[in-house]
Amino acid sequence: MDAKSEISIERDDGAGDRAQRIRDQLRHAIIDRRLAPGAKLSEQEVGALFDVSRTVAKAALQMLTFEGLVRTERNRGAFVANPSIEEARQIFASRRLIEPGLVQSACARITETDIAAFHRQLDEESRHLSSRGPEARRAEIKASGDFHLLLADVAGNTILAKFMEELVARSSLVIALYGRTGTSTCGHQEHREIVNSLANRDVEGATKLIISHVDHIEADLDLKTPAQGSLRSALML
Amino acid sequence: MDAKSEISIERDDGAGDRAQRIRDQLRHAIIDRRLAPGAKLSEQEVGALFDVSRTVAKAALQMLTFEGLVRTERNRGAFVANPSIEEARQIFASRRLIEPGLVQSACARITETDIAAFHRQLDEESRHLSSRGPEARRAEIKASGDFHLLLADVAGNTILAKFMEELVARSSLVIALYGRTGTSTCGHQEHREIVNSLANRDVEGATKLIISHVDHIEADLDLKTPAQGSLRSALML
DNA sequence: CGAAAAATAATTGCATGCAATCCGTGCGAT
DNA sequence: ATCGCACGGATTGCATGCAATTATTTTTCG
16 A cells, blocks of 8 residues: 555665755645746755755755756756756657556556556546646646656666656646646546556557557647747746 | 767756766766776765865765765765666666667757767777777777767757666666676677668668667676575675 | 946855764673 | 673764855946
8 A cells, every 4th residue: 555655765865865855845846836937946945944954955956956857057046947848849759758668567567456556546636636726736737647657666667767757747847838728637538548458468558558648748738839938938037 | 079078968957067077077987997886985085086075075976876876875975886686677678768769769860960970989989999908998888888878969859868878877887797798899890780770761770770789788797696686785785 | 317337135156063873893791 | 602782983964154156236437
């Protein structure tokens, strides 16, 4: 039980786990859009909020910078990342490459326990879908990404799972910036179909489903404005 | 000339560029085996060596920890990573997944300039191959990895290029630990063939070549000792 | 009144000091 | 002789202070 909360392995990073916890909180806030792209994250403010010194706050911001969720400018500060359209395309190109590989590996390794975890994940998604309010909306976004992280977890490759963690988080930023609809409610049904194919060990079917699923997510974005996009990002700072 | 040293984009990370330079030096030392797996990297020592304070040294070590090249234990210190056999398998599984994607993208985007860069890279490799001595050996290892980074660069996806940087560096560690022959001299010929296929925009051929190339690299490793491996890694610390 | 220059305020870069933690060692008890 | 335990050394964790840099505001001159 509670398997999904242990997706990310507690590896002892360079900084103490206090910085790590702050990073997790900030990341969570970023991916469910409580922190908008471009928002400033000063060391002092972060430190004061979590009651730690600037040293720890800086370490947390550094971690987020490595993940591409935060952009820092020398002697200027840290800001929530503002991914360009080109970056958005690259993120989804990467996902189109990696996720089919995850599906294939997951198909070969999936166990009954994993299937149960997937079903809990699906239930969680539909629970948030049927709820109202912005809080449920945020939880929905988070859960939608967690599905893909669970997939990476089942695939059993720690390294790819770490990559996916980064890609999913950055995808959330991209969706916040360029998404048309808030979230594609159709995504949930696609998740269900993917789980079904996985449970049946239908590699081919699951692969096709995940590809079209990623395509659908990207299709919901408005990435056709190269000029407007660069202008917008230039003014946004 | 010297184009390959500028492959990785100078992005302004959280820490100042002093830490970044130290990271680059340390990484270089790790991947060409001047620093053996398991070697201790104390903050004080690193700081003294580069004439900076522990703060900067710590930041550099943190970056390497994120890349998986260094493992840090709380209140104990930082050590050059000691990848397990399982990790080694996952690294190569990731490469088998990503590199074919890079090839396909590179095939579509490759320009004359890129082809020239590839040829310079190949020349560099053969130059080191024909040289003698441990120094040339190190340069050969480095160049062999740089080929794959150049491929990622030509593919034009910054995110995947970053992933590849991590994978290639960690591969170097794995080869140092589990490699049978020092370096597979046959790899160079395979690189040549891959470049030829890319230049001809032969997607299918290049894809097959890169897959068998990665397979060959992994086949040169001794990863068949699951029981001994876990014991060994447990005792090795 | 407008524009350039200088001072000011805010923020990060970096070094250092002290406290906390972990490991190894030696002593004593069983 | 072995196990438990306390002490000492070494290393990192973290907070803070000062210097450097950037952006902003004010001042001054044309």
